[in-house]
Amino acid sequence: MATQGSPYLLQLIGHNIVLRADDEGRVSSKALADAIAASEADFESDVCRTTLAALSNRDVDFLVCMAQDERESRISVIAERMGVSADYAQKYRRRLIDAGVIEPVRRGYVRFAVPYLDAHLRTYDER
Structure with missing residues (x-):
């Protein structure tokens, strides 16, 4: 649900999860929530602001x-x-x-x- 069908947002979430994984590749619930929140903020900055600037x-x-x-x-x-x-x-x-x-x-x-x-x-x- 967090990606809302956006391949770019899926990529951002994956990237942010990798950044928050421990040395064994595990991700806590908090790290996952933080990764999704960071991805949404990145998406808003990269996509939403750019979209609005063109209008x-x-x-x-x-x-x-x-x-x-x-x-x-x-x-x-x-x-x-x-x-x-x-x-x-x-x-x-x-x-x-x-x-x-x-x-x-x-x-x-x-x-x-x-x-x-x-x-x-x-x-x-x-x-």
């Missing part, structure tokens, strides 16, 4: 509004939070899907395609 301020506004939801977001609610029309929000929805940052879930709903980006947006304001 416009309005794209990021869309994502910040989206991050208020747990698993998926309704486009009409995002538009309301942004203070724009649903048609205007659709423009940013399309741009972010094309960029691979979000993905459609079903008609009118989207979710984050980048692991931990939603949590990153809830705790870190880069603007």
Whole structure:
């Protein structure tokens, strides 16, 4: 579950586990938890910040509004939070899907395609 399907995050976790293993290659529960936490922090720094840096301020506004939801977001609610029309929000929805940052879930709903980006947006304001 910690990798959220990301091969890069899996690689980071493996690397951090190796760094924390004892001389016999054993890893304690605490070392494993520390490895996962360090990997998540590295991923946020390497992937989440880089992803956001490549987007416009309005794209990021869309994502910040989206991050208020747990698993998926309704486009009409995002538009309301942004203070724009649903048609205007659709423009940013399309741009972010094309960029691979979000993905459609079903008609009118989207979710984050980048692991931990939603949590990153809830705790870190880069603007």
